[in-house]
Amino acid sequence: MRAPLTVAVAQPACVPYDVGANARRHAALIRAAGARVVVFPELSLTGYELDAPTVPDQDERLGPVVAACADTGALALVGAPVSGDRNRRHLGVLAVDGDGVRVAYRKMWLGGAEPRYFTPGTEPAVLEVAGWRLGLAVCKDAGVPRHAAETAALGIDAYLVGALDHAEEICVQEERARRITADHRVWVAIASFAGSTGGGYARAAGRSRIWDRDGRVIAEAGPEPGVVVRATLGAG
Numbered sequence: 001m002r003a004p005l006t007v008a009v010a011q012p013a014c015v016p017y018d019v020g021a022n023a024r025r026h027a028a029l030i031r032a033a034g035a036r037v038v039v040f041p042e043l044s045l046t047g048y049e050l051d052a053p054t055v056p057d058q059d060e061r062l063g064p065v066v067a068a069c070a071d072t073g074a075l076a077l078v079g080a081p082v083s084g085d086r087n088r089r090h091l092g093v094l095a096v097d098g099d100g101v102r103v104a105y106r107k108m109w110l111g112g113a114e115p116r117y118f119t120p121g122t123e124p125a126v127l128e129v130a131g132w133r134l135g136l137a138v139c140k141d142a143g144v145p146r147h148a149a150e151t152a153a154l155g156i157d158a159y160l161v162g163a164l165d166h167a168e169e170i171c172v173q174e175e176r177a178r179r180i181t182a183d184h185r186v187w188v189a190i191a192s193f194a195g196s197t198g199g200g201y202a203r204a205a206g207r208s209r210i211w212d213r214d215g216r217v218i219a220e221a222g223p224e225p226g227v228v229v230r231a232t233l234g235a236g
Contacts, residue, residue, distance in 0.1 A: 002131035004234035007158065008035035009191040009208035013225040016047035016198030019080075020061040027068035029228045030076055037075050037129055038228070041193035041208075042107075042139045042164045043091065044079040048199030050117040054089055055080040057101040062094075070098030075129055077104065077136065077191075079162045081118070088119040093136050093162060095127060107138035109147060124151040132233065135186075137161045142176045148184060158187035158233060164197060167223065170205040181215040187233050195225035 010029040015021040022045050030038050045062075046052035055062070069076055075097045082092030082103050091114060095104035106121030107114075124147065125136045135151035135158065142148065142161045151159060159180055165172055170192075177188040187210065194206030206223035210231040219231040 002234075004232045005037065005130055005132045006035040006230055006232045007160070007189050007210060008033035008038045008228050008230035009189050009210060009219070009221065010038055010040050010228040011192060011194040011206050011208050011221055011225055012040065012044060013195055014044070014047045014193070014197045016049050017052055019045050019055055019059065022046070023061050024064050026076065026078060027064035030065065030068040030074050031072060033074065033228045033230055035074060035230045037077065037134065037160070039160050039189050039191040040076065040078045040162055041191045042079045042162045043081065044162065044193070046080060047197045048164055048193070048201050050113060050199060052081055054083045055094070056083070057094065057103060059101075062096065062101055065096045066098065066100060069096055073098070075127075077160060077162065079138065082106065084119065089117060090121055091118050091138055093138060105136040105138070107141060109140045109144045111140040124154060126151065126154045126156055132157045135159045139163045142180065142190070143172070145179070145183070148180045152184040152186065156186055158189060159184070161188070161190045163190050164193040164201060165205045166201065167203045167205045170207055173205070173209070177209070177211045178215045181211055181213055185213045187212055194221075194223055194227070
């Protein structure tokens with residue numbers, strides 16, 4: 001029988017374009033989280049700056065994140081612009097652990113100005129951690145029922161989202177999470193950017209949350225940056 005899995009959602013303070021400074025802040029939250037998996041918001045390493053250079057998986061600036069994961073045994077899911085085939089740019093999720101960094105997912109459903117800067121990903125992604133299957137999503141993905149359905153069809157226990165919304169749009173995350181839990185009976189964790197993130201987001205929503213399979217909020221952060229909260233999937 002598999003053990004419960006501790007998942008955290010983090011909302012780091014952000015310095016737009018400064019991957020090194022943001023990586024150090026990510027590392028501090030990973031160390032504070034006390035979790036096996038730590039989820040970060042959309043484009044958390046660069047801020048919501050759509051023209052930010054892509055972040056290679058061998059980027060030395062990510063060293064503090066790798067070290068924090070090595071020291072704590074965590075897997076961090078970090079938002080960044082990433083490269084793809086034919087030098088295409090994607091809105092990506094980097095999976096970071098003590099062994100290094102790899103691209104785990106590329107956002108499939110782009111919104112707003114994003115199509116001018118990025119190419120959509122082509123397939124959903126699932127990571128397996130300690131016997132738990134974790135589906136990945138970035139922001140608008142979670143608002144498209146087809147994305148959750150295609151990800152759930154791969155067999156998942158939880159749906160993990162890196163998000164960014166304006167403060168007045170926080171209800172959108174609640175609506176999406178409740179729909180996904182009702183449709184697919186999975187845990188949902190949304191790491192929601194807080195504070196100023198660049199790209200016109202002077203006041204991002206924060207309030208990162210984790211919902212259980214019944215749609216109940218079991219962990220919730222406030223609106224301020226620099227916070228991480230966690231929950232144990234399977235507890236009780």
